[in-house]
Amino acid sequence: MKITFPHMGNSYIALSALTGSLGAEVIVPPRPTRQTIDLGALHAPEFVCLPFKVNMGDNIRALEMGSDTLAMVSGMWACRFGYYGRLQHQILRDAGYEFDSILLGRDDLRVVYNKFRSTAKGNLTLAWARAFRLFRLKAITVDCIETRARAVMPFEKERGTTTRKMKEGLSMVHAASSIDEVKKARASAVDLLDNIDLEKTGEKPLQIAIVGEIYTVLEPAINFDIERRLGEKGILVHPVMSVYKWLFRPLKVDPSITVSERRARKIAKPYVPYVLGGEEHQTITGTIDASRKGYDGVIHLYPFTCMPENICRSILPKLESKYDMPLLNLCLDEHASPTGIETRLEAFVDLLKQRRKKPHAPS
Numbered sequence: 572m573k574i575t576f577p578h579m580g581n582s583y584i585a586l587s588a589l590t591g592s593l594g595a596e597v598i599v600p601p602r603p604t605r606q607t608i609d610l611g612a613l614h615a616p617e618f619v620c621l622p623f624k625v626n627m628g629d630n631i632r633a634l635e636m637g638s639d640t641l642a643m644v645s646g647m648w649a650c651r652f653g654y655y656g657r658l659q660h661q662i663l664r665d666a667g668y669e670f671d672s673i674l675l676g677r678d679d680l681r682v683v684y685n686k687f688r689s690t691a692k693g694n695l696t697l698a699w700a701r702a703f704r705l706f707r708l709k710a711i712t713v714d715c716i717e718t719r720a721r722a723v724m725p726f727e728k729e730r731g732t733t734t735r736k737m738k739e740g741l742s743m744v745h746a747a748s749s750i751d752e753v754k755k756a757r758a759s760a761v762d763l764l765d766n767i768d769l770e771k772t773g774e775k776p777l778q779i780a781i782v783g784e785i786y787t788v789l790e791p792a793i794n795f796d797i798e799r800r801l802g803e804k805g806i807l808v809h810p811v812m813s814v815y816k817w818l819f820r821p822l823k824v825d826p827s828i829t830v831s832e833r834r835a836r837k838i839a840k841p842y843v844p845y846v847l848g849g850e851e852h853q854t855i856t857g858t859i860d861a862s863r864k865g866y867d868g869v870i871h872l873y874p875f876t877c878m879p880e881n882i883c884r885s886i887l888p889k890l891e892s893k894y895d896m897p898l899l900n901l902c903l904d905e906h907a908s909p910t911g912i913e914t915r916l917e918a919f920v921d922l923l924k925q926r927r928k929k930p931h932a933p934s
């Protein structure tokens with residue numbers, strides 16, 4: 572089995588560990604680029620949301636690299652994510668590609684379990700247990716390294732060092748093939764980040780929460796590497812979602828994720844009383860939390876035509892005035908440009924700096 576899955580931030584590290592430990596050969600497509608989006612857009616319905624097009628492009632690139640099995644996580648809620656896997660795979664088959672499908676969240680779990688019967692070594696249940704342990708540890712480790720890098724980047728002396736060291740650390744984790752190796756890789760990665768030369772200005776950095784649709788929050792190729800851009804401007808960034816939360820939310824094995832989901836729904840209920848299928852509750856609650864935690868601003872990322880986040884888009888201005896929290900909405904589609912995003916970020920950061928200098932009267 573030559574398995575692949577679309578990119579979503581650094582989730583490929585954990586997903587490669589899971590499927591690789593089950594004996595599959597993992598084919599990771601190159602990180603999404605303009606070419607990936609164009610390739611996906613060519614085969615996708617015009618008004619489907621941007622992540623669908625990018626995922627399609629990733630799948631095509633992986634199929635061209637020799638992959639014969641496409642894995643995809645499917646949503647079960649109201650938004651289009653519930654149809655992504657099936658629809659993408661149908662379009663690709665109509666375009667002449669031949670492959671097997673694994674649709675997590677839609678297929679009966681027994682079907683997914685049995686797909687690896689011929690690839691896993693020894694007892695299948697034990698192989699799944701080992702694979703799941705490695706999968707979880709790698710997802711937690713990725714989260715830990717990303718969080719550490721975010722905390723260090725605004726203070727680095729030489730711009731770009733944290734990004735370089737983080738990549739180095741993440742590749743060590745990706746290459747690790749056992750629990751012990753992952754633990755060692757994590758220690759080395761954290762060590763690399765902890766030994767970066769820092770500038771001590773004594774100034775309190777600006778803090779910005781990033782809320783919105785999960786793919787645009789987590790995938791740097793689509794959000795124009797917004798975390799790095801802000802971090803290198805000396806800003807502490809707090810995304811409300813992470814690869815770990817995304818991977819483990821549907822599995823319900825981590826009570827802390829379930830508790831924070833329930834909390835988000837409760838706080839957002841006066842604004843969004845229903846489940847829309849995306850990250851609407853985290854977007855609303857993340858914005859309110861940003862104000863409670865004393866952050867300086869909120870950036871809302873969402874794909875053009877995203878149903879749940881367009882609903883949030885109409886609610887967030889109310890929160891902006893109620894909580895006196897500056898908000899920047901960034902709508903992303905295949906026509907967004909790095910220059911346009913950079914200009915808006917610079918203007919937003921300037922505004923936040925001015926607010927810091929001149930304390931304002933709350934509205």
Ligand code: SF4
Nearest residue numbers: 620650652849877878
């Ligand atoms: S959350 Fe938005 S972008 Fe994601 S699948 Fe649903 S509608 Fe599309």
